[in-house]
Amino acid sequence: MASVKNLTFKEVLDLVRSDLLRVEGEFVVQTSTGIRPISEIGQYLQEGGGKRLRPALVLLAAKLCGYEGMAGVRMGAVVEMIHTATLVHDDVIDQADTRRGRPSTNCRWGNPMSVLAGDWLYMQAFNIALNERNFRILDVLIRLTQVMVEGELLQLTCLGKPTVSEEEYLELAYRKTACLFSACLRLGALLGGKNEEEESRLGQYGINLGLAFQLIDDVLDFTSSEEVLGKPIGNDVREGKMTLPLIYLLQRCSPEEASKVSRVLEDGGFQSVQFAEIHDLIDHYGTLRAARERAQDFADKARGFLNGFSESPYKDALLSLPDFILERES
16 A cells, blocks of 8 residues: 555645635625625624635545536535534524634524524525536435434433433434535545445545544543633533543543532533533543544544545545544644
C-alpha cells in the first residue's frame, strides 16, 4: 500500500479552498430574498463562521471520485444549509443563549422567527438539490432529514435519564451527527458517478468519522472553555444529556457518586451539585480518556473504508481528517 501523506487541517482545506469560497457565495445568494427576516438571519448565520467541515467533505469526496464541477459547490451549500438549520432548531429546543461566541438566533430574533427560519433553510436546501434533477441525491437528503429529526425526538425522550446505555447513546450520535457526515460523502460519490458499493464505503467512512467527531465534542464539553467553544462548558449535562464520559462514569463509580450525576440531570443544572464535583469524578475514573479511546477506534475504522480508492491528494486528505477530529480543541 502506498505511503500516506499526512496533511494538516489547513492543507486539507487548501485542496478545496476556492470551492469553499464559492460555497460561501452560494449560501449568501440562496438566503438573499425579499423577505427581510430571512435575509437578516441568513446573513447573521453565514457570518457566524464555523469550520465548513461538511461542505469540505462533499468537495473532497467528489474530487476523490473524479468530479470537478459546480454541482459540488451547490451540494456543499445544501449540506451547510441543512447543518445550519439543525443548529438553529437545536438552540430553540435547548433554549441556548450563545452559539459560536455570539447570541444565538433565538436569543436575537425569538423562538417563533428562529423555528420558521430553520424550516425555510431546510426547504431552500431541498429546492437547490431538486434543480440537480437527480433522484439519488434527493433520496440521500430525504433520508438524512428523516433520520436527524428522529434523532431529535429520541433525544428528547432520553433527557434527564441516567439509564441511557452506550448503544443508545451511539444511536443518538449517529442520528444527530454522523448521518450528516455520511450524507456528505455519499453526495460526493454520487456526483463522481461511483457505484453503490463505493458510495456505501464512503458513507461508512463518514459515519465513523462523524461518531469520532461527536465523541470528541462530548470530551470538549468537560475540558475546553467557553471562550474556545463559543458556549458554556458542561452544557450537555446541564441540559440533561447523557454523553459517553457520563455513561462510562456511571458504570464505574459508587452509588453515592452516581446520585450526584442523577441530581444534576434532574435539576437541569448545577444547583445542588457543582460542575467541579462532576468533573473531579470524571477525572478520577478516567472516563474522558476512555471516551477518547473509543473515538480513536471510530477514527481508525473510518480510514479502513478508504482502502481500494485510487491514491490522490484527496484520499490523503480524507485519511488525515480523523487525526484533526481527534486533536481538535473546538
